[in-house]
Amino acid sequence: MDSVILMLIGLAIFAAGYLVYSKYLGKRVLKLDPAFRTPAHEKNDGIDHVPTNKFVLWGHHFTSVAGAAPIVGPAVAVIWGWLPAFLWVTIGTVFFAGMHDLGALWASERNKGRSIGALAARYIGKRGSYVFLIVIGLLLLMVIAAFAVVIKDLLIASPTAVIPAWGAIPVAVLIGLAVYKLRWNLTAVTVVGVVALYALIVVGDAVPVVLPDPILGMSPGTFWIVALFVYAGIASLLPVWLLLQPRDYINGVQLFIGLTVLFVGTLVAGLFFGNSFVAPAINTAVPDGTPAIWPLLFVTIACGAISGFHGAVASGTTSKQLDKETDARFVGYFGAVGEGLLALGAILATTAGIQSVARWEEVYSAFNQGGVNAFVEGGGNIIEMGLGLPQSLSATVLATMAVLFAATTMDTGVRLLRFVFQEAAEVIGFKLNNIIGTLVVLVVCVALVFSQGVDGSGGLTIWPLFGTTNQLLASLTLIIVSIMLIRKRRNALVAMIPLVLVFIAAFWAAIVQVGTFWNGGQDTNWLLLILDVIIIVATIWVGIEGIAAMRRAANEPPEEEDADLTDHVTGRIPMVK
C-alpha cells in the first residue's frame, strides 16, 4: 500500500511541477512568446526544420532521451534506500531536469535552432566549445561501451528475453518493408508489429535460450558482446528505413505500453493486494565498498533527474521542429517529466517489487550489483501481482523493453560517434569513409569494453564516469541558459542554483573517483584514471570559463528586448511576424 502512496505523491509532484513551476518559468522567466517566429518556420526546408505537432514532437523528444539510463541509474541508486532516490528523482525532475531541458530548448530557439556546442562557442567562447566536443565524444563512447555490457548481463540473467530481443530485428525489418515497399497502411502495420513483438515475448518465455559455455571458443558473455558490436556496426551502416527507423518506432510504441503496464500494475498490486516496500526508506547498513551517498547519488541517477544528454537532443533536433515557442513548455519540460516517470517506475519496481527483505539484501549485496536485473525481477513481480501476468512473462516483457532501449541507443551511438570521428579526421586533414569510420568506432569501443578482461567489465566500470560526464554537459547547458538570462536581466537563479549543485556534485564525484581508480599499486585502473583526469580538467575549464562569461554578462549593459530577433550571422534584423 505504501508504494501506491509514494507513487501518487510522486505523480502529484510531477503534476505540480508541470502545472505550476513550468508555467512560472515559461511566463515570467523565459517569457515564451506565441508570436515568436520559431526556426522551424523561419527556415522551414522540409528536412531539418519542420513545424511539428507538439504531441508528436514530445513523443520524439521523450523516446530519444529515454534510453536504458533512467532505469539503470535509479535501480543502482536504491541501494541507499528508496527515499533518497525518490527525493532526487522528483525534486531533480521538477527543479533541475525540467528547467534544464526547457531552458536548452528555449536557448536554442532564440539562437536560430543552433545546438549547445554552437551556443557554447557564442556565449562562453571558442575554448568552451572545445570542452563540449571532448565531453560529447567521451559520453558517446561510454554509452556504447556500458550499454553493451548492460545488454549482455540482461541476456544472461533473463534467457527468456533472448528470442524477443533479437526477434525484434526481423519484426522491424518487416515493418520497414511493409511501409516503404508494399505501401501498407501504417496504423495496421503498427498493430501487427506490436502483436508480433508480444507474440515473440510469449515464445521467448516458453523457450529460454542459454548459450553453451564455451561457444565458438568464447564465454557466453564475451560472445554476446561481440555479437552486439557486430549488430551495432551493421545496423549503423544499413539504410535507415530498413532497420533503424522502424526499430526506433516500434520501441517508442512499446515504451508507452510498458510504462502504462508498470504503473497500473503498481496501483492494483498496492491497492488490492497490499504490496509494499521491502527495501528500507534509508539504508543505514549499505554493503562494504558502497561509496558515500553524497555525491554519488547525484551522478548515479543522471537520466531521470538531470541529464546533459537531454540538452544535446533538445538543441540538436527538437528545437528545429518546434511549431510555436509556447510548445517548448510541453515538449521540453514534460519530456523531462516523462523521463522522471520512468525513473519513478524503476524505483518502485526495485524496492517494492522484490519479494522479501532477505531477497532484496541478496540482490543489493554490493554496489552496482542490483541494476537493471533488479528492475526486471521486481517489475515482473509487481506486474504479476497487479495484472495477473505470470512473473516470468512480465519479467520477459521488462527485460525485452530494457534490452531494446539499450540496443537502439547503442546503434544510434555508433552512428553518432562515427560522425564525431569523421569530423575529427576532417579537421586533421583526411577523409574517413563510412565503413572505415564504423570500424574505428567499433575497435575503440571493443578495446574499452575488454580493457579490464575478457568478461567485458571495462564497459561497466566506466558507468560511474558516465554520470559525471553527463552532469558536466548539463552544467555547460545551464551556464549558457544562465548567461542568457543574466544578459536579459531576468531571474537567473532558477538556472544558477541547479547549476551550482550539479556542478559541485559532478566535480566532487570525479575527485572521489580518482581515489577509487588509483591506489598506488598494481590495481591502479589506468584507463579510468586517465578518463577521470580528462573529466576533472574539463570540469575546471568549464567552471573558469563559465564564471568569467557570467561576470562579463553581468557587467555588460542589459540586452535589448528584440536582441533575439537579430540574425547573429549577418547582424541584420530579419522581417518578423
Place this chain on the structure above:
Amino acid sequence: MSFSSRWAAFSKGLNDFYAGPYRKTFGVARRDEDDHFMLVVLAESLGVPDPAAYYTAELLPAVYEDFHDWHQRSGIPRSPLDHISCC
C-alpha cells in the same frame, strides 16, 4: 470532432511519429537524387553531350523553379546558363 476525423488525426500523428526522427536523412537523400536528376536534365545546356537531350529538354520548364537553389548548392554562386537569369 467526428470519430473519422479523430481517427484521421491519430493516423497522421502516428505517421509523423514514424517518419519524424529520420525526416532529415530521407530529405537529404531525396535532395541528392533531385540534384542528380537536375544535372542530367541540364547536361546539354552545360556542354555535356547528352543523347537523351531531345527528351530531357521537355523537362526543362519543370526544373526551372529549383534551378537557383541547385546551382547555389552545387557551389556556383551565379547562374551558369545565359538563358536562365535567376540571380
